[in-house]
Each structure stands twice: as structure tokens, then as C-alpha cells.
Amino acid sequence: MPAFSTALIAWQKQHGRHDLPWQNTSDAYRIWVSEIMLQQTQVAAVKSYYLKFMQRFPQVQSLADAPLEEVLALWSGLGYYSRARNLHRAAKIVVQQYGGKFPEDPLLIEQLPGIGRSTAAAIAVFAYGVKAAILDGNVKRVLSRTHAIEGYPASPATQKQLWTLAESLLPPQEIQAYTQGLMDLGATICVRLNPKCLLCPLHSHCQAYKQGRVSHFPTPKPRRALPVRYATVWILRAEQGVWLESRPPTGIWGGLLSLPQTEGHWQAGQALPEFPSLPGQVVDPQLLPSFTHTFTHFKLQIQPVLTSLQQPFTVKAAEALGRFILPEEIATAPLPAPVKKVLLALLVTDCL
Numbered sequence: 415m416p417a418f419s420t421a422l423i424a425w426q427k428q429h430g431r432h433d434l435p436w437q438n439t440s441d442a443y444r445i446w447v448s449e450i451m452l453q454q455t456q457v458a459a460v461k462s463y464y465l466k467f468m469q470r471f472p473q474v475q476s477l478a479d480a481p482l483e484e485v486l487a488l489w490s491g492l493g494y495y496s497r498a499r500n501l502h503r504a505a506k507i508v509v510q511q512y513g514g515k516f517p518e519d520p521l522l523i524e525q526l527p528g529i530g531r532s533t534a535a536a537i538a539v540f541a542y543g544v545k546a547a548i549l550d551g552n553v554k555r556v557l558s559r560t561h562a563i564e565g566y567p568a569s570p571a572t573q574k575q576l577w578t579l580a581e582s583l584l585p586p587q588e589i590q591a592y593t594q595g596l597m598d599l600g601a602t603i604c605v606r607l608n609p610k611c612l613l614c615p616l617h618s619h620c621q622a623y624k625q626g627r628v629s630h631f632p633t634p635k636p637r638r639a640l641p642v643r644y645a646t647v648w649i650l651r652a653e654q655g656v657w658l659e660s661r662p663p664t665g666i667w668g669g670l671l672s673l674p675q676t677e678g679h680w681q682a683g684q685a686l687p688e689f690p691s692l693p694g695q696v697v698d699p700q701l702l703p704s705f706t707h708t709f710t711h712f713k714l715q716i717q718p719v720l721t722s723l724q725q726p727f728t729v730k731a732a733e734a735l736g737r738f739i740l741p742e743e744i745a746t747a748p749l750p751a752p753v754k755k756v757l758l759a760l761l762v763t764d765c766l
């Protein structure tokens with residue numbers, strides 16, 4: 415038997431969990447209900463629900479015969495109610511198609527509503543001693559660490575790699591102690607944060623531990639690349655100061671004063687835009703270095719352009735839409751941080 419599984423089985427027998435309400439049975443129905451309840455809920459929360467559920471529906475037949483409302487009522491508080499609806503549907507199928515006895519083949523079990531590959535394998539292992547691999551969240555974490563598997567475990571490529579590994583590690587005997595050992599190790603020792611490696615029966619086999627990279631595995635979910643938008647902000651200088659517009663109350667930088675903004679990056683030689691907030695001719699545009707500001711849902715690449723307003727121009731009509739601020743007001747004005755940064759940099763270099 416491979417040293418990995420030998421160590422895990424020995425540990426499970428001595429230190430694993432043996433007294434959970436759904437253990438010490440080979441009744442596929444009871445094992446199935448517990449596996450479904452444990453899918454998104456912690457053991458401590460599941461226990462009382464499981465006992466009540468079993469008292470009311472002791473066999474698959476009683477669950478199949480019950481009205482869905484009653485099943486949902488007993489599930490109330492566990493959350494993810496599709497699990498209860500699928501249990502009810504699957505119970506009817508087991509009764510009608512299989513005469514009330516769960517199939518033994520994990521591939522057939524997996525056809526039932528709400529049962530994935532790992533849950534089907536767990537039922538087949540614990541009910542019938544079938545040699546099949548499980549790969550729930552805890553097991554993915556354990557195997558990612560013991561074999562230093564790079565890649566987000568839910569990604570198709572990494573998932574495939576983990577399934578192949580999980581199957582290659584299956585012991586020739588004692589599949590139940592081995593499977594329970596993997597579950598117990600993930601739940602009590604090889605936990606997500608601060609795993610107890612010194613107490614772990616696998617630490618002499620664990621690549622992550624040997625490499626001192628335990629916290630590196632499993633690879634976290636890749637962050638989605640944020641979309642990039644482009645904008646030009648216009649620094650309109652006049653004797654009265656720098657022209658700032660009032661931003662609409664909602665949306666980005668809502669309610670703040672900011673530089674007039676146009677979509678896209680303005681290029682030298684292009685026509686200059688008109689600024690409805692400030693009728694007046696803009697002259698001498700100079701491109702300043704662009705920079706990126708990150709919002710929650712996108713990145714804004716900002717191209718600042720330094721310009722002057724040709725005198726004379728009319729401010730009065732535009733007063734409600736914005737105002738001039740003097741260079742000495744910039745530090746305390748209600749400006750978005752990146753805009754303030756640009757203006758303060760210009761102030762330091764005497765460009766305002």
C-alpha cells in the first residue's frame with residue numbers, strides 16, 4: 415500500500431472522527447442525506463437537522479412519499495433550498511427506478527438530481543465499499559498541498575489534474591478509513607488557515623510543507639482583469655484660477671468638484687472639445703503624462719491636458735455648473751484624489 419494512504423488510514427483509525435450521527439452505517443440513504451446536508455454547511459450545524467430529518471424520514475420511501483412543503487419545512491434554516499428539492503426528487507427516482515435501493519455504481523448515483531461526482535463516490539465508498547475517489551473542497555486543499563499542485567482548484571485543468579491524482583492515490587484496501595481520513599484531515603488538521611502541520615500524519619509526504627510553501631496552496635481564485643476605460647481631463651487655466659466642474663450627485667466622484675472630462679484620450683493635433691460648463695476658447699493644449707486610477711469595477715486611464723482659456727470669456731452663465739479655484743485652494747477643495755494629485759504636482763512646478 416502506498417505510504418501516503420498507509421499513514422492516512424493509521425491516523426484516521428486513531429485520531430479521526432468516528433461518532434458523527436451519519437457514521438457507523440452502510441445505509442446509502444442515511445449517508446446520502448448527510449453528504450447533501452454537509453455540502454454547504456458545517457458539521458456542527460448539520461447534526462441537529464440531520465437527526466430531525468431522519469426521525470421524520472427514516473427511509474427513502476418516507477421521503478419520497480412526503481409533500482415537498484414538509485421537506486422544505488424541515489430544511490428551513492439550513493439554506494440552499496435547492497438541495498432539499500433535489501433530495502425529494504432523487505428520493506422519488508430511487509423508489510421508482512431502483513425499488514428503493516440506491517445503485518452501487520458511482521456513475522449511476524451521479525445521475526440523480528443534486529449529486530455530483532464526489533458525492534456519488536462518497537456514497538458508494540461508505541455504503542458499498544466501492545473503490546472511488548472523492549474530491550470535495552477539503553480534499554482539494556489537502557491534495558493541492560501534499561502534491562504542490564499549482565493552479566486554482568476549480569479551474570478545469572487543475573480539477574482534472576486533481577481527479578487523476580485522487581484516483582492514483584486510492585489504496586487497495588480500507589477505502590472507507592482512507593476516504594474518511596481525507597475528509598477528517600481536511601476538516602481538522604489541514605485547515606484553510608494555519609494548518610496544524612506538526613500534528614499531520616502526512617507531513618513527511620507533503621511537498622508544500624517540505625518547500626515551506628504551505629500558505630501558497632491551494633492557488634487562490636484568479637482575480638478577474640478589470641476592464642479599462644479611457645478619459646481625458648482638462649486643466650483649464652485662467653487669471654481666476656483653474657476651472658472645475660461640479661460632478662453629478664451620483665456616479666463616480668459624485669458631488670465632488672473635478673476637472674472637465676471627455677471620453678477617450680485626446681491626441682495632439684485633434685480638434686479641441688467644447689466645454690458646455692464654460693463657454694470660452696481653449697488654447698495651447700499640452701499633453702501631461704497619463705496615469706491609471708482603479709475603481710472597484712474598472713480602471714480609468716486618465717490623460718491630463720494642460721490648457722489656457724483665451725480672454726475674454728463668460729463665466730456667469732456657467733456658475734451653477736462649476737467654479738474657478740485658486741491655486742492655494744487646491745489642497746483643501748473637495749476634489750477626487752487623482753485630480754488633486756495632478757493639480758498639486760502642477761502647482762509645485764509653477765504651472766498653475
Ligand code: SF4
Nearest residue numbers: 604609611614617620
Ligand atoms: S503537512 Fe500541513 S499542509 Fe501538508 S497536508 Fe499536512 S497539514 Fe496540510
